[in-house]
Amino acid sequence: xxxNIDKFELILSSSRxxxxxxxxxxxxxxxVAQKAGIAKGTVYLYFKDKxxxxxxxxxxxxxxxxxxxxxxxxxxxxxxxxxxxxxxxxINHIYENRYFFKTIFLDEVNVVFLKKKSKESFNLRRKRxxxxxxxxxxxxxxxxxxxxxxxxxxxxYMLVSLIKTxxxxxxxxxxxxxxxxxIENDTKEIxxxxxxxxxxx
Amino acid sequence: xxxNIDKFELILSSSRxxxxxxxxxxxxxxxVAQKAGIAKGTVYLYFKDKxxxxxxxxxxxxxxxxxxxxxxxxxxxxxxxxxxxxxxxxINHIYENRYFFKTIFLDEVNVVFLKKKSKESFNLRRKRxxxxxxxxxxxxxxxxxxxxxxxxxxxxYMLVSLIKTxxxxxxxxxxxxxxxxxIENDTKEIxxxxxxxxxxx
DNA sequence: TTGAATTATGACTTTTAAGTCAGTATAATA
DNA sequence: TATTATACTGACTTAAAAGTCATAATTCAA
Numbered sequence: 001x002x003x004n005i006d007k008f009e010l011i012l013s014s015s016r017x018x019x020x021x022x023x024x025x026x027x028x029x030x031x032v033a034q035k036a037g038i039a040k041g042t043v044y045l046y047f048k049d050k051x052x053x054x055x056x057x058x059x060x061x062x063x064x065x066x067x068x069x070x071x072x073x074x075x076x077x078x079x080x081x082x083x084x085x086x087x088x089x090x091i092n093h094i095y096e097n098r099y100f101f102k103t104i105f106l107d108e109v110n111v112v113f114l115k116k117k118s119k120e121s122f123n124l125r126r127k128r129x130x131x132x133x134x135x136x137x138x139x140x141x142x143x144x145x146x147x148x149x150x151x152x153x154x155x156x157y158m159l160v161s162l163i164k165t166x167x168x169x170x171x172x173x174x175x176x177x178x179x180x181x182x183i184e185n186d187t188k189e190i191x192x193x194x195x196x197x198x199x200x201x
Numbered sequence: 202x203x204x205n206i207d208k209f210e211l212i213l214s215s216s217r218x219x220x221x222x223x224x225x226x227x228x229x230x231x232x233v234a235q236k237a238g239i240a241k242g243t244v245y246l247y248f249k250d251k252x253x254x255x256x257x258x259x260x261x262x263x264x265x266x267x268x269x270x271x272x273x274x275x276x277x278x279x280x281x282x283x284x285x286x287x288x289x290x291x292i293n294h295i296y297e298n299r300y301f302f303k304t305i306f307l308d309e310v311n312v313v314f315l316k317k318k319s320k321e322s323f324n325l326r327r328k329r330x331x332x333x334x335x336x337x338x339x340x341x342x343x344x345x346x347x348x349x350x351x352x353x354x355x356x357x358y359m360l361v362s363l364i365k366t367x368x369x370x371x372x373x374x375x376x377x378x379x380x381x382x383x384i385e386n387d388t389k390e391i392x393x394x395x396x397x398x399x400x401x402x
Numbered sequence: 403t404t405g406a407a408t409t410a411t412g413a414c415t416t417t418t419a420a421g422t423c424a425g426t427a428t429a430a431t432a
Numbered sequence: 433t434a435t436t437a438t439a440c441t442g443a444c445t446t447a448a449a450a451g452t453c454a455t456a457a458t459t460c461a462a
Binding site: 231242 | 418419420421422423
């Protein structure tokens with residue numbers, strides 16, 4: 001019985017290690033079995049199929065992280081301290097599992113591309129756009145409108161991700177036919193968040 | 202000669218349409234050929250392989266968007282207006298190509314999962330975390346610390362994406378062994394951006 | 403100790419999709 | 433019109449990986 005639990009955990013941890021090494025897109029059941037030092041058929045005794053295995057890899061990871069963040073946040077009393085604790089705990093968790101998250105975060109490119117070259121040009125485009133925004137931000141910092149000490153390129157990435165996230169939020173909320181007003185509103189909202197944040201002045 | 206260019210464009214646009222309908226992860230060369238009403242072999246006369254085709258689908262789309270945004274931004278003089286124009290133009294572009302972008306943005310889940318059920322639980326976890334943050338933000342809005350009129354859940358998504366983006370930025374910059382100070386710095390930076398933005402007060 | 407139940411194995415089957423290429427149709431040229 | 437060059441076709445080959453299952457090893461219980 002306890003043997004079973006061990007094997008279940010063994011397969012999970014082997015999968016996690018493999019994902020760190022080769023990414024989701026190259027993960028195969030054969031490799032998982034090999035990594036765990038067991039036969040492929042055995043994997044299917046503990047997991048319904050590949051989908052089930054990956055779902056469990058991600059869900060157990062998430063639950064661990066969420067639990068940790070909730071506990072840390074509960075200690076703080078003031079709202080801003082809660083947010084600070086949350087961010088810090090989240091970043092720490094990402095870094096402690098950095099190879100896993102690196103794969104998770106960057107593997108999105110692998111959905112689409114099979115070859116290194118295309119991945120590189122994908123990242124290059126992302127960089128070109130962020131740098132373009134970075135230049136605008138830089139000139140704002142030089143004119144004294146924006147705070148000094150900003151990393152312009154990084155801030156560019158941040159703005160791009162805010163725009164993308166707003167779109168994803170709308171897509172997930174089934175908002176597909178936006179009126180011009182809605183778009184104007186979204187624009188204002190993102191610009192405002194990026195320029196002034198959510199605090200009252 | 203002009204026939205060739207037409208077929209090249211035909212394959213590109215058929216691929217784009219297909220991606221809108223079924224996503225990257227289900228795209229096959231057979232389906233592309235069928236959609237374009239040509240033989241599979243013909244696709245390989247215009248594109249080296251699948252990777253080449255997808256790379257060109259994405260790069261042409263990006264160049265179009267980037268050109269458009271650059272032109273629009275160039276019209277404005279003040280930095281803040283430039284940023285506003287950029288955001289607005291970017292959002293507009295996303296909405297005009299909404300089905301394509303919906304797939305691009307949400308297909309990241311498909312890297313990992315094959316079945317609908319797992320995708321749903323993935324989105325559910327994302328929502329649970331954002332809602333948790335949303336609750337904190339809500340209490341901050343109620344106490345008057347944060348601006349009113351915020352959508353807490355959406356703001357939660359925004360914060361999560363800022364954290365994620367900061368990590369991606371570090372990963373892309375090959376920063377894998379962060380000191381505690383670097384993590385503390387990142388935390389402050391994100392919290393500060395989220396609370397106060399990049400403008401000077 | 404033995405035989406029933408449980409767990410494990412890995413060769414095999416099946417599926418899916420990328421990529422090829424010999425043959426066919428169409429267009430260009432002499 | 434005949435010949436060459438170019439463009440197109442889709443059945444076929446190849447490859448990769450998911451999932452199965454008859455058989456073997458191990459554990460457990462009487």
